[in-house]
Amino acid sequence: MIKRYEDISVNGLDLIREIGSIGNGTAATALSSMLNAKVRMSLPNVRVMDFNAAQASLGDPEELVAAVLVELVGEIEGIMLLLLKQEFMDEVAQHLLNQSNVDIMQLDEMQTSALIECGNIMISSFVNAMTALANVEIQLSVPQIAVNMLGGIMSMPMAMMGYHSDRIMLITGEFRIDGKEMNSDMLLMPDVNSLNVLMKKLGVS
Amino acid sequence: MKITRQEGVLITYALGSCIGISFYDPMIKLGALLHIMLPEKPAGGDTNVFKFADSGIAETLRKLYAFGAMKGRLVCKIAGGAKMFEMKGGGGLGNIGDRNAMTVKKVLMANGLRVSSADTGANYARTMLLDVQTGQVRIRSVGKPEKIL
Numbered sequence: 044m045i046k047r048y049e050d051i052s053v054n055g056l057d058l059i060r061e062i063g064s065i066g067n068g069t070a071a072t073a074l075s076s077m078l079n080a081k082v083r084m085s086l087p088n089v090r091v092m093d094f095n096a097a098q099a100s101l102g103d104p105e106e107l108v109a110a111v112l113v114e115l116v117g118e119i120e121g122i123m124l125l126l127l128k129q130e131f132m133d134e135v136a137q138h139l140l141n142q143s144n145v146d147i148m149q150l151d152e153m154q155t156s157a158l159i160e161c162g163n164i165m166i167s168s169f170v171n172a173m174t175a176l177a178n179v180e181i182q183l184s185v186p187q188i189a190v191n192m193l194g195g196i197m198s199m200p201m202a203m204m205g206y207h208s209d210r211i212m213l214i215t216g217e218f219r220i221d222g223k224e225m226n227s228d229m230l231l232m233p234d235v236n237s238l239n240v241l242m243k244k245l246g247v248s
Numbered sequence: 249m250k251i252t253r254q255e256g257v258l259i260t261y262a263l264g265s266c267i268g269i270s271f272y273d274p275m276i277k278l279g280a281l282l283h284i285m286l287p288e289k290p291a292g293g294d295t296n297v298f299k300f301a302d303s304g305i306a307e308t309l310r311k312l313y314a315f316g317a318m319k320g321r322l323v324c325k326i327a328g329g330a331k332m333f334e335m336k337g338g339g340g341l342g343n344i345g346d347r348n349a350m351t352v353k354k355v356l357m358a359n360g361l362r363v364s365s366a367d368t369g370a371n372y373a374r375t376m377l378l379d380v381q382t383g384q385v386r387i388r389s390v391g392k393p394e395k396i397l
Contacts, residue, residue, distance in 0.1 A: 094285075104261040105375060107390055112333050148391055187333040191390055194262025195332055195373020198285070202265050202344045205286045209296050 044239050048091040048212045051238060056089055058247045059214060059238065063087030063231065065176060066169035067216040070229060073168035074161060074218070078138040084218045084229070094201050097211045101126065101228065104194030107147060111162025112199065114184040115170065118240050119177075121233035122200040123169065125162040126193070131227040134220045135161055147190060159188050165229060177244045200232045207235060249298045249308050251280040253315070258378045263328030265345035267301065267352050267368070268376035270325045271308060272383040273317040279380035282308045286344070287351035301351040309359060324361050325385045325397045326352055327376045329368035345369065365397045 045051055051059070067084040075082040090100070098104055109132060111125040129147060132154070136142040139157045150158070163186045174181055189196055204211055214231040217224075233241075242248065250258045258281035260268045271280040282304050289300035297303040312322070329349035349368045356363060367374065367387050375388040385397040 105388075105390075114335065184335060187335060189332045189371070191332060191371075192262040192264075192373035192375070195264030195330060198262075198264030198266050198373075199332055199344075202285055205299060206290060209299070 046235065048208065048210050048235055048238070051091075052248070054247050055238065055242050058242060058245055059212075060087055060089050062173055062176060062241065063089060063214040063216065066172045066231070067229065069168040069172040070165040070216075071218060073164045074220075077161065077164055078135065078220065080134070080138055080221050082218055082220050084216045086216075088213075088215045090213050090215075091210055092213065093210050097201075097213055098194055098197050100213070101197065102193050104192060106193045107191065108193050108196065109147060109150070109158055109188060109190045110196045111159055111166070111186050111188050112196075113162070113166045113186050115181050115233075116184070117181040118179040119173070119181050119233060119237040121231065121237055122203060123166045124196070124200065124230045124232070125165060126196070126228045126230065127158060127162075128226045130223065131220075131225040132158065134223065134225065150190060155188060159186050162186050162188070169229070169231065177241050179240060179244060204232070204234060212238070249280060249282045249304065249311075251278070251308075251311055251315070252380050253278045255381045258380065259375065261375050262373045263376060264330055264332045264373045265328070265348060267326055267328040267348045268374070269305065269308075269352060269356075270323075270376065270378040270385050271312055271317070272323045272378065272380070272385075273312070273321045274323065274383050275318070275321050276316055277380060277383075278312065278315055278317050279378050279383065280308050280312055281376065281378050284348065284352065287347050301348060302355050305352070305355045305359065319360055322361055323364050323383060324356055325365050326363055327367045327374050327385075327387050327397065330373060331369070331371055332373070334371075367395060367397055
């Protein structure tokens with residue numbers, strides 16, 4: 044049993060990376076069939092950082108982003124977040140709505156629901172892969188979207204973890220659509236106890 | 249928490265559900281800007297006092313008084329406490345901003361201080377700036393003109 048993220052063993056980290064890798068792959072496939080485009084996701088990056096460093100690693104705190112957030116409750120608890128930048132929104136609008144030039148400040152209803160659906164599909168696929176692999180039960184909240192400063196958005200997961208930790212674990216994957224860099228991230232942020240659950244279920248000490 | 253005297257601008261970026269609390273003593277031009285994330289410090293354990301409203305305000309005031317601030321002169325302003333996501337289902341995380349704002353006001357009042365102006369709630373992030381030379385507090389947010397608090 045570990046009580047802090049930084050106490051996780053090398054084997055534990057490998058396990059988390061493997062889960063992230065399978066999750067990212069599944070999410071990429073799901074997005075690919077939804078957009079009918081080639082989607083590639085990077086190998087996951089697993090990092091344990093204090094709150095300020097975690098935020099800085101994702102970008103300028105005042106940068107405007109769209110974010111789709113889902114809360115995980117059950118045997119694994121935490122937050123999954125899709126941080127979407129302009130490139131991603133343009134690509135989605137092009138493929139799903141046949142539109143170009145999305146204005147992030149003024150997303151209309153169709154654009155908003157297209158983004159939520161992308162988030163929903165990617166996050167659900169990731170979580171499904173994880174539940175199948177580790178045989179855990181996880182309930183997902185209804186996906187929510189916010190378009191605002193990156194720092195404000197990141198305050199949600201940090202507040203959630205804040206009572207138990209000064210640090211946060213980020214399992215991130217970046218994706219490319221049709222070979223184009225999207226500058227967008229998918230993040231899984233589990234609480235510390237979820238790491239224990241995953242390690243126990245998958246027999247890693 | 250940042251504290252400074254005479255001149256300079258203290259900034260805390262992109263407050264979401266967190267709260268920024270500015271303290272200013274105009275007589276000696278002493279200012280502090282505290283950024284809290286959660287309402288109450290749980291008993292024992294956590295050593296990061298500035299993360300919580302109750303312990304953060306207590307420690308900031310202790311420092312300010314040590315630097316010569318007088319309670320009667322302190323001007324307090326608060327910003328943040330937004331609800332960035334409309335959460336449905338899940339663990340009830342959505343209203344953390346409201347709880348933060350309520351606790352901050354309560355703790356300030358218990359310390360004999362009044363909030364002279366506030367910009368809290370709604371669903372957007374705020375950057376808060378305290379100019380220590382003038383005591384002016386400004387709020388920056390996306391798609392809105394800068395606001396003087």
